Amino acid sequence: MDIIANLQHVKSSLPSRITLIAVSKTKPESDILLVYKNGHRDFGENKVQELVRKYENLPKDINWHMIGHLQKNKVKYIASFISLIHSVDSLDLLKVINKEAIKNNRVINCLFQIKIAREESKYGLTKEDTIQLLSADEFETFKHIKIIGLMGMATFTADDKIIEQEYAHIYSIFTELRDKFFIDKDYFKELSIGMSGDYKIALKYHATMVRLGSNIFGERIYN
Numbered sequence: 626m627d628i629i630a631n632l633q634h635v636k637s638s639l640p641s642r643i644t645l646i647a648v649s650k651t652k653p654e655s656d657i658l659l660v661y662k663n664g665h666r667d668f669g670e671n672k673v674q675e676l677v678r679k680y681e682n683l684p685k686d687i688n689w690h691m692i693g694h695l696q697k698n699k700v701k702y703i704a705s706f707i708s709l710i711h712s713v714d715s716l717d718l719l720k721v722i723n724k725e726a727i728k729n730n731r732v733i734n735c736l737f738q739i740k741i742a743r744e745e746s747k748y749g750l751t752k753e754d755t756i757q758l759l760s761a762d763e764f765e766t767f768k769h770i771k772i773i774g775l776m777g778m779a780t781f782t783a784d785d786k787i788i789e790q791e792y793a794h795i796y797s798i799f800t801e802l803r804d805k806f807f808i809d810k811d812y813f814k815e816l817s818i819g820m821s822g823d824y825k826i827a828l829k830y831h832a833t834m835v836r837l838g839s840n841i842f843g844e845r846i847y848n
């Protein structure tokens with residue numbers, strides 16, 4: 626498994642405007658360092674404890690992306706350094722992120738995770754939930770949060786048609802929310818869609834960020 630060859634191969638298939646997030650969950654710090662030494666700076670993790678350990682042990686100019694479900698009581702562990710939280714799925718979570726951002730004297734960038742997949746197991750907001758959240762009076766008070774776009778995970782399926790529908794759907798939600806709530810905010814511009822198996826489809830549906838794990842680091846082994 627040649628991680629650098631994989632990285633270069635993936636990069637050559639991405640337009641330069643796309644942010645590649647190397648998803649390093651379950652992988653050793655030595656693998657991350659290899660990719661880092663190749664000039665890559667954006668890495669994604671889905672578990673707070675693992676993310677914090679890697680943050681502490683690795684170079685401080687890495688941009689860490691939280692891509693997994695985030696519990697409110699764990700926000701405090703990542704608030705000082707997290708670069709982008711992809712998985713915001715409630716007003717209560719936003720409230721806690723804002724509070725922790727204030728404590729750390731910073732603004733934390735976030736994406737709303739939209740549920741587009743058919744699987745029950747996948748987290749996220751519906752379009753209606755998101756509209757309700759953005760319309761809440763309290764949302765206006767979150768001065769230490771910047772919502773810079775949306776994240777979605779497609780159904781795990783070999784049927785490209787389903788994935789196409791789901792990515793088309795999140796793009797339509799993205800444009801609707803942008804026009805309704807962020808028309809004067811040029812920072813609402815990120816669409817984090819696309820994993821190893823489906824990122825080429827995501828590119829057709831206006832992905833700005835892709836989150837790739839196994840086609841850079843190899844298959845994951847869970848214990």
Ligand SMILES: *Cc1c(COP(=O)(O)O)cnc(C)c1O
Pocket residue numbers: 648650671692693778819820821822836837838839840
């Ligand atoms: C694990 C994970 C990825 C990367 O998955 P691959 O199929 O290995 O590319 C992307 N996004 C999220 C939210 C993940 O949990």
